[in-house]
Amino acid sequence: MPAPHTGAALGRVEDAAFLTGSARYIADVQDPLLEESAFVVFVRSTMAHARLIDVDANDAKVAPGVLDVVTGADQVVLPAGPTYGIPVGHIFTQPVLAETKVRYVGEPIAAVVAETHQQAVDAAELVVVDLDPLTTIIDFDDALANQVLLFESGDAPNFQPSAGDRSGDAAPNGNIASEEALTAGTLDPAATVVVAERVWNPRQSPAPMEPRGIATAWDDHGELHVWAATQRPHGFRAQLAEFYQLDLEEIHVLAPEVGGGFGGKVSRSVEEHILPALSKRIRRPIRWTDTRSEFLAAGTQGRAERIDMTLHGTPDGRIGGVEVKLVKDLGAYPGVGSYLARGYTIPMACGPYDIGWVDFTALGVLTNRSTVGAFRGAGRAPYIGALERVIDIYAARIGMDPAEVRRENLIPPEAMPFTTVAGATYDEANYPADLQRALDAAGYDDLRAEQSRRRSSGETLQVGIGIACYCHKTAGGGGEEAHVRVRPDATAVVTTGTTSQGHGHATTWSQIAGDVLGIDPANISVVEGNTDAIATGVGAVGSRSLQTAGLAIHNASTTIADNAREVAAQLLEANAGDVVLDTSSGSFHVIGTPAVSVGWVEIAAALATDSLDHSSTSSSPSSEPDELSCGEFYDNEGRDTYPSGAAVAVVEVDTETGHVRLDRFVSVDDAGVRVNPMIVDGQLHGGIASGLAQVLGEEIIYDDDGNLLTSNFMDYAVASIDWFPQFELHHSETASSHNALGFKAVGESGVMAATPAMHNAVVDALGHLGVDHIELPCTPERVWNAIASGNKNGRDNTAE
Amino acid sequence: MTTFSIAQSLDEALEALASGARPVAGGTDLVVGSRQGKAPLPATVIAIDRIDELGGINLDDNRLRIGAMVTHAQLMVDPIIAGQFSAIADAAALVGSPSTRNVGTLGGNVMNGSPAMDTGAPLVVLGATAELQTTSTSRQSTMDELWIGPGTTSAADDELCVALNMPARPANSGSAYVRLEYRRAMEIAVVGAAASVTLADDGTIAEASVALTAVAPTILAVDLGDSIVGKPLNDATLAAVADVASETATPISDLRATDRYRRHTVGVMARRAIAAAARRADGETIAIPVNRALGIGANS
Amino acid sequence: MHQMNLEVNGVSYPVVADASRNLLSVIRTEVGLTGTKEGCDDCECGACMVLLDGQPVNSCSYLAAQAEGRAITTIEGLAEGDELHPIQAKMLELGGVQCGFCTPGMIMSAHALLERTPQPSEEEIRIGLSGNLCRCTGYAKILAAVGEAAVEIR
């Protein structure tokens, strides 16, 4: 492969194993330490909110093959449970097995360990759980009313006051677990047009195709070995160390191939935390994988936001300010969800627009549902969706084309880097040009002409055109470490703490290192997901690996190349300053005389034999010289990057049934410098599909009693291949000044404009019928209701 | 513990049923149901998918016979079914995914008796009967007699459905099945409608029938009254069909749709089914399945 | 316990297992081929797709004992030695793999499709793969890979 590799759509170096079925995921892992593994199955709550009266495991304990049955009363792990939340607002802990109360359907109550998985399943059915139901909190307003509390006086130690003062044992704000606010800027007095809309962003499951899974074993030295389908091996190790009072070095976490994450595998669950204790009790390794229905019920979920948007604008299309009241359902035990408003949503309250005033409040409330954690686009996609929706409503109100309103307000390229009133500093991009490109590529004017033709002829199939623009905050979570090592045979190894769940790191990292070292990416191997291989790591969350690990790899490779140049200079008997690395051949030569060169093999040999003063390189060393090995930590020092773009969606709505069909999806995305355009496209495609599915029907639904109604892939409609047309992707590639390589990010970008563009398109198709908003997902019934009743949110208001 | 065998002949299967075994055909209801925890696998299971007598699609002058083990994949491409009994092919082509259609059978669909089953409404409008056999008896049951409630049939435990029979089609006839679906594969009907139409020489509707999916405890035949028979096909008569279908329906509300929405859309589906059936009766070829050809409920 | 003889990728495996066991679990455990995946409980995701006499079947919901006497093909049976099958090669070239978990099932469905329909339209590819869910790719590159593989095979 010719250099430079950056920018080349290389096939992925890691794919052969995936394609032939030899890749090993958690359920496939084999290891001597895992021989004779037992299996655990959890008995889960069937009620959303109840007092736990009794758990009778006597029959289960004597069932065939059963090795152990544990309940909350056994207190197998102390402290009671892992800290679930990131410490903002208040910290709540969930007991590894429910002790006095259950707070969501699916909460683990007992763990049944048996010789085989089937025996554990069968025995779990014999555990009798006595629950006394409590009033269930599902509705947001019920939660906010604080009449029924999920954590009441006497429920400690579920709750820990965040400030260290233990004055009361009930959560001070009742069901309100987090509270954030920002008021900034000044509202333009000319912004006399005020539009308001309540925009719901429904719950979703991250739903990676591989559910969760973990295997644990203790070795003879009392050290803990963990194999986990995780996005955060190092973070998980740190949690386990704290939980089990072990040193980090005593825990070895290995992520095998991970079948997708999307925020669903951040390893904060009680199921994952109890396994080591269970293993210790029976002195055997234990495996756990959850079923799809367990994942949908008890895995973390995402979104779940109710956003009340009020937009103030001038009559001629200038957005003067936004007032936002966001309530996020955190589920029963708040997790990373309680951090999202502070960390992500509020800083980007202006979206890609130059908005002069922001008045934002965000509450996180507890409800009797599974925890809301991360999900592709967390803390950003729902807000962008709400903002883009209300902009369309504003455009309709002032009788302006929605494209024109956006053009009027997008931050111009010459203003970049631009600090918004919300305090975020956006990096380089050309938002207006990207919008224009998307409109041109879609043929916006022709689409509008077709729309008016169908409107006037009154056809059954009406056309809708939706536009959305976005930018979003990425690269949070601090820096990443990387180690690069060139081996004596001129191959290289890159080790990072971030880890891939399908992101193609092995290829991208090889391209970055390959460009610096002049080594073919095919000859570079990548080690990830192994806490023994590298000391620290954050992981692939929040679109951050490239701008952190990518830089660390680049910098480490650069150091090695510099070291090697010194050696080459000696071998070539030249000044180091005159020696260059020809990255296309991987050899060093004096400027102007490429014919005489030395390569990595000679350099490694010279270093190994310490023969630098003689130019003999004939011996074949096996040791790996330190000079060709480098570890770097790259800290981005909070310089977030803001990938951005614009999209146009075209839908047809069957006005007789409300059925929506997506005809086209056109987007222009600026992911900064693209290392592997093929991988970038793939990331966009996946994000787009996920975002569109939220419009078409993907929604986690609970009934009023907190029962999960969408517990399989029939009812929880993950997008299938027949839902979409071919996506029409276009790219801008503006280098970011927030890091030396111009990287931004792409992992979550596809989601951002997809949902609002299609959402706006559905509403737009029915604008002439008086419809100005429909709730997500725009199911046929909701759309039909909106048409039939002129009821703007599409809810069936005749049923009551 | 389950005991399992594979029947090599019809007699062997009938004997097994007589001694309490339950048949498995493709298993796409039975085995999937047990995996979902709906009902455990029966204690004794006999596979009936390799019995020659239960296969085959045979049309003679007055009758079509479809072996109970004919799969959806076979039905959707069979020239006789696709050409003359198109509603069945329309339905078979919508079932599940290629793998569901590959092993899922007509007999299994019928005997599973779900109110959302797709081949049910087509069988009703085409006047089908189920041929039920035991070691000692054989009888024909109308579909109406067979399905007595959601997931329940009137067949005795030892009765095996060996075939579905229906009269040959008169000249100038066509049929179609359409369903409203949220996505195209791995989906069950929100509502559906099958229609059969025979045109008179003057182009008016000589005969018509409509049956509905997923709007009642069982597949529902619609009494069309004088809404369309003897009349030309036009907006008014089509609207009348939609109305009578909506009025006949007694749908429930569930996660997927409310009763109100089902009632409305089943009328739309009935109208579209009649219109498509009439086009076919008139000699037009509309590709199987009509859903995709008309873009009903289909994305992409 | 039920005795059965399963022919997987041309090799015959005698297996003793409860007759209620599904084909997926027997292939993964008794036969020991773990390329076929379990992604759901009820036949919805297609990660478990194998071929039975060349036709796709959700092995998670098919009785292992019922597969006796039929030729079972799993992902491990597709490549010839080190040589990737054209579908596999195109998936690599065009980026159809991300996390890889749906990949084996997806390839098995694609294989059955191309055997049945050597020159599929885009619509036919969509239908052929409609029983396989993928969360990573939005299907775009898979669609392209299968389309190009068809051309390659011809």
Ligand SMILES: Cc1cc2nc3c(=O)[nH]c(=O)nc-3n(C[C@H](O)[C@H](O)[C@H](O)COP(=O)(O)OP(=O)(O)OC[C@H]3O[C@@H](n4cnc5c(N)ncnc54)[C@H](O)[C@@H]3O)c2cc1C
């Ligand atoms: C993912 C998925 C999607 C699906 N989508 C659809 C769909 O879109 N539309 C639809 O209608 N169905 C759908 N189904 C249901 C199912 O595939 C069909 O009903 C199929 O036709 C069942 O046939 P089978 O041969 O697999 O039946 P089996 O599961 O083998 O049998 C079903 C029942 O009938 C009994 N039985 C089978 N054959 C006979 C016989 N000859 N005589 C007496 N009793 C018998 C069995 O004992 C069992 O009780 C879907 C199923 C799945 C898993």
